[in-house]
Amino acid sequence: MMEAKSFQLFPEAASTIAGSVDGLYAFLVLVSAFFSLLIAFLVVFFAYKYRHRPGVAFKPEPVDDHSAGGMLLEIVWTGIPLGLSMIMFVWGVSIYFSEARPPANSMEVYVTGKQWMWKIQHMEGAREINELHIPVGRNVKLTMTSEDVIHDFFIPAFRTKADVLPGKYTTEWFQATKVGQYHIFCAEYCGTKHSGMIGTVYVMSQADYNTWLGAGSGEGSMAEQGQALFNQLGCGNCHSNAVNLNGRCPNLNGLYGSKVDLKDGGSVKADEAYIRESVLYPQSKIVAGFDDYMPTFKGLITEDGMLKLIEYVKSLGAKNGSINSATSAPVQTGDSPQSKAKPQGKPMAAPVAAAPAGNR
Amino acid sequence: MITATATEKETKNYLNAEHGLKSWLLTQDHKRIAILYLIAVSVFFMVGGLMAVLIRLELATPAGDLLDSNTYNKVFTMHGVVMIFFFLIPSIPAILGNFLLPLMIGAKDLAFPRINLLSWYVYMLGGLFGVFVLITGGVDTGWTFYTPFSTTYSNGYVVMTAMAAFINGFSSILTGLNFIVTVHRMRAPGLTWFRLPLFVWAHYATSVIMILGTPVIAVTLFLLMLERGLHIGFFDPAYGGDPVLFQHLFWFYSHPAVYIMILPSMGVVSEVISTFCSKKPFGYTFIAFSSLAIAVFGFLVWGHHLYVSSQSAYAGMVFSILSYIVAIPSAVKVFNWAATMYKGNVRLETPMLYALGFIGLFTIGGLTGLFLAAMGLDVHLTDTYFVVAHFHYVMVGGAVMGYLAGLHFWWPKMFGRMYPQAWSKIAAGLTFVGFNLTFFPQFILGYLGMPRRYHVYPPEFQVFNVLSSAGASILGLGFLIPGIYFFWSLKNGEPAGPNPWGATGLEWQTASPPPTENFPITPVVTAEAYDYTEILSANAKEVTHVG
Numbered sequence: 029m030m031e032a033k034s035f036q037l038f039p040e041a042a043s044t045i046a047g048s049v050d051g052l053y054a055f056l057v058l059v060s061a062f063f064s065l066l067i068a069f070l071v072v073f074f075a076y077k078y079r080h081r082p083g084v085a086f087k088p089e090p091v092d093d094h095s096a097g098g099m100l101l102e103i104v105w106t107g108i109p110l111g112l113s114m115i116m117f118v119w120g121v122s123i124y125f126s127e128a129r130p131p132a133n134s135m136e137v138y139v140t141g142k143q144w145m146w147k148i149q150h151m152e153g154a155r156e157i158n159e160l161h162i163p164v165g166r167n168v169k170l171t172m173t174s175e176d177v178i179h180d181f182f183i184p185a186f187r188t189k190a191d192v193l194p195g196k197y198t199t200e201w202f203q204a205t206k207v208g209q210y211h212i213f214c215a216e217y218c219g220t221k222h223s224g225m226i227g228t229v230y231v232m233s234q235a236d237y238n239t240w241l242g243a244g245s246g247e248g249s250m251a252e253q254g255q256a257l258f259n260q261l262g263c264g265n266c267h268s269n270a271v272n273l274n275g276r277c278p279n280l281n282g283l284y285g286s287k288v289d290l291k292d293g294g295s296v297k298a299d300e301a302y303i304r305e306s307v308l309y310p311q312s313k314i315v316a317g318f319d320d321y322m323p324t325f326k327g328l329i330t331e332d333g334m335l336k337l338i339e340y341v342k343s344l345g346a347k348n349g350s351i352n353s354a355t356s357a358p359v360q361t362g363d364s365p366q367s368k369a370k371p372q373g374k375p376m377a378a379p380v381a382a383a384p385a386g387n388r
Numbered sequence: 389m390i391t392a393t394a395t396e397k398e399t400k401n402y403l404n405a406e407h408g409l410k411s412w413l414l415t416q417d418h419k420r421i422a423i424l425y426l427i428a429v430s431v432f433f434m435v436g437g438l439m440a441v442l443i444r445l446e447l448a449t450p451a452g453d454l455l456d457s458n459t460y461n462k463v464f465t466m467h468g469v470v471m472i473f474f475f476l477i478p479s480i481p482a483i484l485g486n487f488l489l490p491l492m493i494g495a496k497d498l499a500f501p502r503i504n505l506l507s508w509y510v511y512m513l514g515g516l517f518g519v520f521v522l523i524t525g526g527v528d529t530g531w532t533f534y535t536p537f538s539t540t541y542s543n544g545y546v547v548m549t550a551m552a553a554f555i556n557g558f559s560s561i562l563t564g565l566n567f568i569v570t571v572h573r574m575r576a577p578g579l580t581w582f583r584l585p586l587f588v589w590a591h592y593a594t595s596v597i598m599i600l601g602t603p604v605i606a607v608t609l610f611l612l613m614l615e616r617g618l619h620i621g622f623f624d625p626a627y628g629g630d631p632v633l634f635q636h637l638f639w640f641y642s643h644p645a646v647y648i649m650i651l652p653s654m655g656v657v658s659e660v661i662s663t664f665c666s667k668k669p670f671g672y673t674f675i676a677f678s679s680l681a682i683a684v685f686g687f688l689v690w691g692h693h694l695y696v697s698s699q700s701a702y703a704g705m706v707f708s709i710l711s712y713i714v715a716i717p718s719a720v721k722v723f724n725w726a727a728t729m730y731k732g733n734v735r736l737e738t739p740m741l742y743a744l745g746f747i748g749l750f751t752i753g754g755l756t757g758l759f760l761a762a763m764g765l766d767v768h769l770t771d772t773y774f775v776v777a778h779f780h781y782v783m784v785g786g787a788v789m790g791y792l793a794g795l796h797f798w799w800p801k802m803f804g805r806m807y808p809q810a811w812s813k814i815a816a817g818l819t820f821v822g823f824n825l826t827f828f829p830q831f832i833l834g835y836l837g838m839p840r841r842y843h844v845y846p847p848e849f850q851v852f853n854v855l856s857s858a859g860a861s862i863l864g865l866g867f868l869i870p871g872i873y874f875f876w877s878l879k880n881g882e883p884a885g886p887n888p889w890g891a892t893g894l895e896w897q898t899a900s901p902p903p904t905e906n907f908p909i910t911p912v913v914t915a916e917a918y919d920y921t922e923i924l925s926a927n928a929k930e931v932t933h934v935g
Contacts, residue, residue: 035851039836052765053835060755067726067751071744074729075736078665086666086733086924102674105723106716113712116762121705123764128701143541177537178631180696180771184837187768191697193632194536195625198698211846215771215839217530219541220457223842 042210042231043186044203045127050187052119059112127188130201134169137162138250138335141172141179141192144221146212149335152241153249158227160212162204163237169201171300175331180216183229189215197300204231254340257333261325277322278315282345289316303338401804401901416501417904422487423802424508428515429483430871432474435522437867439467444826444860447853452844460843461528462544466521468531473553474515476787477645480652481598482511482563484794485591487802489567491895491902492585494576494911499569507562514556521545521552530841532642535623535634539615546616550609557602557609560648564598567591576894578913585893585917586662586675590655593679597644597651597686605641608634632697639690647686649783650750651679653790654721657743660793661725663891664740665732668918671724678717685714695766704763711761718754722747733924737889738812742793745820749785753778756831774834777827785823792819792870799874800888804900805881807873815873819866825859890923 041050080086137160138149148156162168172181174194181200182189185208190200214225232240247253258264266277278288288302289295291314296302305312307329310322329337402419412420442463446454455463486504490497498504521527527544529537538546571592575584612634614620621627623634654675662669669675691699691707725747734740756778760766769775800806829852838849845853887896898907 036836036848037832049765049768052762053759056755056759056762056765060752060758063755064748064751067722068748070726071729071747074726074732075734075744078729078732078734080733080735098671101723101727102671102720106720109719110713110716113715113758113761114709116758117709117712120708120762120764120766123762124695124704124767125701127764127767177541178534182771182837182839184768189696189767189771193625193698195631196698211837213837213839213842217461217532217534217537217771217841219528219537220461220543222461223452223457223839223844226846 040185040206040208040210041187042204042206042208043183043188044205045123046185046187046205048123048126052116052123055119056116059116127201130169130199131167134167134201135163136169136171138339139170139172139181139192140331140335141174141176141181141214141218141225143176143219144214144225146181146214146225146227147332149250149332150241151250151339153247153253154241155247158212159230160227161230161232161237161240163234164204164207164231165234167201167203169199171335172198172200173331173335177218178216179214179218179225182213182215183210184213185210185229191216197304204229207231207233250336250339251343252340254333254336254338254343257329257336258340261328266322276318278318280341280344284342284344288313290314291316291318300338303341304334307334307337399899400903401899402904403803403901405904414505416497416505418486418490418498418501418504419802419902419904421504421508422483425478425482425486425511428508428512429475429479432470432515433479436467436470436475437864439463439470440860441864443467444857446843447845448857450845450847450850450853455843457843458528458543459526461530461841462526464841465527465530465549469527469549469553470518471783472531472645472649473556474511474518476649476783477556477560478511478563479649479787479791480656480794481567481591481594481648482507482559484656484791484798485567485594485652486563488798488895489570489588489591490574491801491898491906492588492893493571493574493579494894494907494913495570495574496905496907496910498566499573500566503562504566507559507566510562511556511559514552514554514559517548517552517555521548532638533609533612533634534638535612535615535629535631536626539612540624540626547613550613550616554606554609554613557606560598560602564595564602567595568599571595576911576913579894582673582676583913583915583917584676585655586658586669586672586679587652587655587893589676590651590658590679593683594648594651596680596683597648601641601644601648601687604637605645608637608641611637632694632699635694635697636690639693640687643690643693644683644686646779646782647682649787650790651682653746653750653787653794654679656790656794656797657725657746658721659891659893660739660743660797661728662918663797663889664735664737664743665729666890666920666924667728667732668916668920669724670727670730671720672917675721675724678720681717682714685710685717689714692761692766693770695763696770708761708763712758715754715757715761718750722751722754738807738809738816739793739797739889741813741816742789742796742819745816746786746789746793748820749781749789749823753781753785756781768837769834771839772834773830773838773840776840777830777834780827780830785827789819789823792816795870795874797889798895799877800884801895801900801902803878803881804884805877806884806888807870807877807881811869811873815866815869817866818862818869822859822862822864822866826856826863827859829853829855829859887923890920892918892920892923 041047136151140147146158148160170181172190172192173196174192176194179192180189181192183202186202186204188200188202190198192198208231210229212227212229214222218225267280283298286298287295288298296313308324308326310324311320314320402417412424415421442455446452446460452460525544527542527546527549529542529546533550571588611622615622615624615627619627621629623629623631625631658669658675689707689711691703692711695704760769760775760778796812833849833852836849838845884900886898886900894911897911
């Protein structure tokens with residue numbers, strides 16, 4: 029917990045990954061302490077034992093470090109550190125891979141960084157600033173982008189962070205293990221109020237979380253908001269979900285997660301980055317069988333809005349059904365062959381949490 | 389400059405060979421150019437140190453009560469820029485390397501004396517740009533200049549600061565070029581490669597990094613200036629660029645630059661430990677080749693700065709394993725230094741105290757690098773105070789302790805005078821204690837999660853910050869005292885004589901201070917390096933493997 033501890037040597041561990049990070053840390057502390065003390069002991073011991081004695085003639089023994097003994101020493105003190113460091117390498121990689129890859133059943137939350145605040149959107153439509161409410165014991169995947177410079181979403185109690193980049197989506201995931209409040213820090217220097225770009229994760233019981241989500245304001249789910257934006261921007265005039273109007277634009281049903289064949293012969297996986305690129309830079313990847321017809325929507329849509337559009341496209345069905353099955357709130361478009369039933373509990377928006385008050 | 393005392397006969401040396409400002413500003417003598425660098429680098433060290441004082445004062449309390457956020461950001465940026473580009477990188481090579489390299493190989497000067505003088509003027513020009521930025525309002529990008537913050541969003545003189553570092557880079561390149569040619573072409577007769585002092589090996593390896601790495605940072609900073617000034621898109625996605633590309637280019641130089649700072653220190657420490665143990669360094673060839681190994685592998689590890697920057701996990705794995713491999717030669721050196729003391733004639737004179745301090749602090753600095761190379765752990769640690777503590781252990785605990793060891797070791801050679809031994813030992817002790825008190829708490833702060841570059845921080849981090857600030861005041865004293873007694877010694881120190889420490893290198897076989905031409909007769913080398921038998925038997929008389 030973050031409140032009122034004036035002195036601590038070790039941070040709170042509140043995620044499933046924290047224990048394994050702490051384990052590797054402990055191993056490295058032990059190895060480092062051993063070698064630091066060994067070197068310190070040798071240096072102090074030799075400095076005393078072989079100290080210069082005034083009046084006593086010093087006769088150096090002829091040095092032959094190419095002798096068998098010398099070579100053996102060099103091999104030993106090259107080999108042991110090499111072996112130990114390979115253990116550290118493998119251990120570090122294995123933790124990294126579990127940190128870097130969100131489990132398939134994660135609930136999704138969207139994060140937009142901006143000088144100097146964190147904007148958070150939940151699938152169900154709840155929005156908050158500098159606060160993140162999540163349920164305990166569930167895998168949470170953050171999909172993050174920045175409106176301006178590079179930020180970094182860091183939760184020390186969860187032992188994880190990831191850079192938040194403009195023009196790109198990065199992900200971060202965790203499963204909280206303890207109900208409580210924990211710091212969010214921006215860890216990549218981002219300008220004047222970098223140290224004010226902090227917030228709080230509220231880890232709640234599932235019941236409390238449901239209550240929190242339920243106190244909604246009725247803006248609709250992210251996908252519903254995305255659909256509104258979709259209509260407002262006139263996307264549906266070409267990307268009709270009913271039929272391929274006159275074959276001008278690809279159908280978006282079942283697009284997310286599928287492999288898209290391109291006009292130039294290549295192919296691309298339809299992920300968040302591809303959808304974003306296709307809206308902002310439609311010329312860069314033309315779908316096979318279509319022409320360079322779509323205008324750019326650069327400047328007409330915010331990063332937050334883009335995330336809503338992506339969520340809408342996802343709600344039109346995904347090739348890989350597991351991607352957002354846990355929490356998605358698909359919109360009943362009536363024509364989506366793969367649209368799933370709404371999850372229990374009406375998707376609702378929670379009130380936007382505190383304004384960026386902590387942003388000093 | 390220095391005049392001889394009444395008891396001493398006036399002998400011509402490089403200091404009194406000519407007089408007047410012009411004789412210094414237009415000199416081509418590598419020793420005088422080294423003194424010019426010493427003065428300029430010391431001034432920059434004081435500027436950077438003043439910034440550090442402001443940082444530690446501000447961080448003594450969690451609130452931002454001394455400086456406002458913009459000023460704080462400018463202060464830590466200038467601290468980094470000045471200390472890295474204008475102090476650490478030139479300190480040992482341009483001062484001690486410049487002074488000693490020709491002396492150590494029995495040459496009269498570097499291969500290109502005019503280029504050597506040019507390098508100082510280029511350095512000063514870069515420095516003037518830096519000073520201009522400092523006076524006119526500063527810059528708030530951090531010394532890393534990350535895009536698109538630096539190119540699009542920063543307040544302050546980004547282009548001028550980048551220009552300062554850009555120009556300064558050419559001074560590094562010129563120095564590196566000069567050293568490489570000098571070592572290849574100008575060794576005294578009989579001075580084969582494996583008779584070279586380890587200081588020379590270390591500077592050779594450093595020079596290779598300087599001439600291969602520095603052009604990359606020059607190009608990178610140039611692209612940065614183009615994007616900032618002319619909005620040509622390389623790094624900002626708003627112009628179609630890639631912000632992570634900048635990080636790759638930046639660290640391709642800036643990681644090897646760490647070895648530019650630390651390798652010369654390792655060279656100094658090898659000399660000092662050998663001398664004060666009266667023993668050839670254990671594993672001479674291993675130490676020599678480990679310098680080259682570090683220079684080569686140091687170029688292949690830059691991606692370990694980018695584990696959380698959206699870099700591919702597989703690329704990260706390659707960088708991680710190479711980072712572990714580059715750590716091995718450093719470990720080999722530390723073990724060899726310790727082994728050199730075994731059955732040695734250990735004298736704890738001031739340079740030796742600094743060198744032993746170096747071993748302790750560099751060991752901790754190196755070992756904590758292993759934490760940051762471990763991918764899964766680095767995700768938690770990167771961009772926290774753990775990183776700040778780690779690189780200060782390497783750069784201050786390593787590079788600066790080595791620099792001070794070298795300055796105390798060769799000061800009698802450079803100026804012909806001794807400094808007060810008691811004071812210098814006190815200063816060495818204060819530096820070691822103050823350093824640890826300043827930076828060790830920052831490891832704990834980092835693991836607790838305190839991000840770096842935070843002007844304001846949550847109150848639970850205050851205890852360790854107060855410890856750190858307290859340590860910094862001791863460390864500051866440790867740096868101040870040598871400044872005073874070095875200055876004092878110029879006129880008042882005991883005459884040193886040619887070889888006050890009983891050392892073996894060629895530089896100790898000429899007068900202190902050396903004559904302009906270094907050696908009256910070109911020496912001929914007939915023995916291995918670090919052969920102490922004659923020195924020990926002749927008890928510090930002039931030695932004879934000089935023909």
